[in-house]
Amino acid sequence: MAILTNALDKLLGYQMRRATAVLMSDFVRTLSDFDMRPAEVTTLLVIAENPDCSQSEVGEAIAIKRANMVPIIARLIERGLVARTRVDGRSLALRVTPAGAKQAAEAWRRIALHEARFRDRLDPADLQTVLAALPVLRSVADEGDA
Amino acid sequence: MAILTNALDKLLGYQMRRATAVLMSDFVRTLSDFDMRPAEVTTLLVIAENPDCSQSEVGEAIAIKRANMVPIIARLIERGLVARTRVDGRSLALRVTPAGAKQAAEAWRRIALHEARFRDRLDPADLQTVLAALPVLRSVADEGDA
DNA sequence: TATTGTTATACTCTATAACTATA
DNA sequence: TATAGTTATAGAGTATAACAATA
Numbered sequence: 383m384a385i386l387t388n389a390l391d392k393l394l395g396y397q398m399r400r401a402t403a404v405l406m407s408d409f410v411r412t413l414s415d416f417d418m419r420p421a422e423v424t425t426l427l428v429i430a431e432n433p434d435c436s437q438s439e440v441g442e443a444i445a446i447k448r449a450n451m452v453p454i455i456a457r458l459i460e461r462g463l464v465a466r467t468r469v470d471g472r473s474l475a476l477r478v479t480p481a482g483a484k485q486a487a488e489a490w491r492r493i494a495l496h497e498a499r500f501r502d503r504l505d506p507a508d509l510q511t512v513l514a515a516l517p518v519l520r521s522v523a524d525e526g527d528a
Numbered sequence: 529m530a531i532l533t534n535a536l537d538k539l540l541g542y543q544m545r546r547a548t549a550v551l552m553s554d555f556v557r558t559l560s561d562f563d564m565r566p567a568e569v570t571t572l573l574v575i576a577e578n579p580d581c582s583q584s585e586v587g588e589a590i591a592i593k594r595a596n597m598v599p600i601i602a603r604l605i606e607r608g609l610v611a612r613t614r615v616d617g618r619s620l621a622l623r624v625t626p627a628g629a630k631q632a633a634e635a636w637r638r639i640a641l642h643e644a645r646f647r648d649r650l651d652p653a654d655l656q657t658v659l660a661a662l663p664v665l666r667s668v669a670d671e672g673d674a
Numbered sequence: 675t676a677t678t679g680t681t682a683t684a685c686t687c688t689a690t691a692a693c694t695a696t697a
Numbered sequence: 698t699a700t701a702g703t704t705a706t707a708g709a710g711t712a713t714a715a716c717a718a719t720a
Contacts, residue, residue, distance in 0.1 A: 383585055386585050389573065390590070391663075394643055395646065399548055401662045403591065404665060405540075419685095420687090436702095438700085439529055449690080452702070472700065493539065511661075515655075515658050517537075565708095567710070582679095583679065584678060594678075594679070595711095595712085596712085
């Protein structure tokens with residue numbers, strides 16, 4: 383099979399998308415025997431870090447819409463990783479259970495290994511430049527940002 | 529609503545994902561009155577650049593699996609942007625039609641505007657560093673890379 | 675036997691609209 | 698009126714397995 387030219391390779395957006403796909407694929411593989419999806423992991427970690435936060439606050443922090451938080455939280459509760467208590471009639475305070483805290487710790491351990499596989503490929507100064515540039519790109523927020 | 533802390537913000541993978549989401553959202557908005565999805569645009573541009581390429585070759589170039597190329601190509605043909613001729617019994621040569629070439633030119637014009645919105649936010653030297661780093665991250669390919 | 679295109683299918687993430695019950 | 702959580706639903710991208718026709 384012939385290898386085609388691809389002018390898209392010059393584009394920041396396209397390269398971001400392709401690189402992120404590789405990162406995500408590696409992350410999913412990191413989680414393969416962990417029975418948690420990426421969105422569930424990030425949700426768990428933010429709750430662990432912010433006891434008694436609300437579902438909407440978590441969604442805001444990780445850019446997942448309220449409606450899409452529902453099944454994620456449901457699954458975390460179902461698995462006994464998160465517990466919630468009612469604050470007022472419409473808000474729920476989320477906390478990780480002891481099992482959830484343990485799961486979060488293991489998630490962080492795996493994330494560290496995953497991260498290292500990529501960070502190690504970059505010159506330290508370049509890595510810092512990239513890590514500084516990404517929030518700048520993020521800040522070009524579109525109006526409908528969750 | 530309280531703003532939560534989020535240790536994930538320190539992570540390369542997480543920042544890549546968030547920044548790419550903003551990029552993609554902006555790109556989709558760029559295409560909103562264009563009636564083409566991102567995958568269709570990239571497919572069209574690669575075919576325009578590589579006349580008589582095969583469906584599998586395009587998929588290889590842009591990391592879309594053969595099976596998922598089928599509806600993309602079908603839609604491009606249906607819209608009269610791409611034509612295909614049989615090469616041998618199993619391969620098809622893809623080319624853009626005149627209408628497809630025109631559509632590709634307009635896509636490039638829109639992509640340039642979209643790109644500029646993000647490139648302009650970065651210091652030129654930092655942009656070059658980022659553009660050099662992304663293919664390095666991509667090269668940490670996982671085995672199952674399309 | 676390996677490859678090209680195809681079908682069918684399922685999963686993950688994302689998006690919107692509308693509902694409820696509170697505040 | 699606005700907010701928190703929910704339901705239902707749709708779209709986009711991606712993944713696998715299996716098949717036919719062909720090389």
